[in-house]
Amino acid sequence: MKAHLNRRYHLSASHRLHAPEYDEATNRAIFGKCNNPFGHGHNYIVEVSMSGPVDPVTGMVCNLADLDAFAAQHLLERFDHQNLNTVAPFDGVVPTTENFAIEIYRVFQPFPHAHLERVHVEETGNNSFDYAGQ
Numbered sequence: 001m002k003a004h005l006n007r008r009y010h011l012s013a014s015h016r017l018h019a020p021e022y023d024e025a026t027n028r029a030i031f032g033k034c035n036n037p038f039g040h041g042h043n044y045i046v047e048v049s050m051s052g053p054v055d056p057v058t059g060m061v062c063n064l065a066d067l068d069a070f071a072a073q074h075l076l077e078r079f080d081h082q083n084l085n086t087v088a089p090f091d092g093v094v095p096t097t098e099n100f101a102i103e104i105y106r107v108f109q110p111f112p113h114a115h116l117e118r119v120h121v122e123e124t125g126n127n128s129f130d131y132a133g134q
């Protein structure tokens with residue numbers, strides 16, 4: 001029997017949507033206000049979905065304390081209150097929320113106590129993105 005555990009994390013970060021492959025005018029045309037050279041910020045909500053058997057003794061898919069410790073080290077310490085454009089891999093990849101979700105999936109995949117199913121990232125109240133590894 002497999003159950004899914006979903007856990008949400010909050011982090012604030014700034015970014016600028018800018019592709020160095022294009023010139024300034026093309027960047028402005030593509031990214032609009034989000035190409036502002038001074039950047040802007042978001043209060044992101046990150047939800048990770050983990051799955052696994054329910055332990056017959058603890059009744060848990062995994063211990064939330066273990067998942068929170070992993071998230072603190074690999075997600076929050078790395079990205080909270082940062083300028084995403086200065087944090088790998090975004091020093092060469094446009095920090096869209098699609099790319100953020102892909103990177104967060106890569107970060108959580110090694111979590112040893114459950115299987116990573118999906119990463120969901122809410123960038124604003126109007127848009128969110130999901131990545132499930134393919």
Ligand SMILES: Nc1nc2c(c(=O)[nH]1)N=C([C@H](O)[C@H](O)COP(=O)(O)OP(=O)(O)OP(=O)(O)O)CN2
Nearest residue numbers: 017031034040042095096097098123124125126127
């Ligand atoms: N495909 C994508 N398009 C856009 C992304 C993205 O990550 N993927 N991100 C942005 C900007 O980050 C922008 O800050 C959010 O854009 P926008 O939708 O205009 O913002 P909202 O209208 O949802 O919220 P407000 O803060 O009220 O503008 C743009 N495009």
Ligand SMILES: [Zn+2]
Nearest residue numbers: 015034040042
């Ligand atoms: Zn933005």
